[in-house]
Amino acid sequence: MNERDDIAADDAFAAKAKTLFDQSVDGLDGETRSRLTRSRQEALAAVGGGGSRWMQWAPAGGLAAAAVLAVVVFTPTPQLDELEVPEVATDMEILLTEDSLEMIEDLEFYSWIDFDAEAGDGEGPTNNVG
């Protein structure tokens, strides 16, 4: 098939596709057509209404912003020295210090010391390693 035949075949294909498509458009049911008409009316009602959606919420938005500002400004805030540090925070602070982490790493060793000290009546651990 030469190039001219190929172009002609493309055109014939496109023409048939267009005919079928137009038939399917013409065959749209009444309910669908009705919905399209309603959609069109809604769209036409929006002509030139670029900012209307935002503008209709502007008063409510302003009131909400004012209320938030009032709460922030007039709510008494506690002084720093009045703040109580929760116990959990204190525990976390102890746990997260460097020394404590070292202790955790050597927990087995300290456990052995403790056990050995109890066994030897507080004389300290015996060196039985190795």
Add this chain to the structure above:
Amino acid sequence: MNAYAANFAVSCVAEDRREVDTLQRERRLNQFFAGVEKRALRIAEISIRNRDDALDLVQDSMIKLARNYADRPDEEWTPLFYRILQNRIRDWQRRQAVRNRVMVFFGRGNEEDDYDPVAAAPDPAGRTPDEELQTREAMQSLEAAISALPGRQREAFMLRTFECLDVAGTAAAMGCSEGSVKTHYSRAIHSLRDTLGEHWQ
């Protein structure tokens, strides 16, 4: 006092003219939508294979055009409208892809499989049952083949063939160069011809 009256008269005339302009623009826009809405619906429906969602996309596109671009020259409306619609279609497809992934993750099937092209096919238009059946089957085959095309090829083919936009208008609607439109269209039509075979023609 006379100057005040003259100013008032001029402002009234200007106001009347604005109202007339707005009414004329609405009338032209109404004609434009009436002329394009059914084809736009079918194009969207072929792309996403869901009529209800296609109706929503067309409505969103009409509202956006009316709200933001009604004051543009009339000849720009068609490519603008289809550009909005194509963007809506792409957004829908992206959301649907994510939704399908989530559904698969939770073990739910793909609801797109429930699409029944026979049930969604248009009503008969005064043809004999045999003709109607042949036409319907041919259109179903065409729709399935178009749906299987890559997105940009599908857009180029439908805008050029179904909406009869020229290359420049299609490029504006797709947001790409005219050369890209030609490439996408050429690949699309050859792919469709290969898929549907000689007997379809």
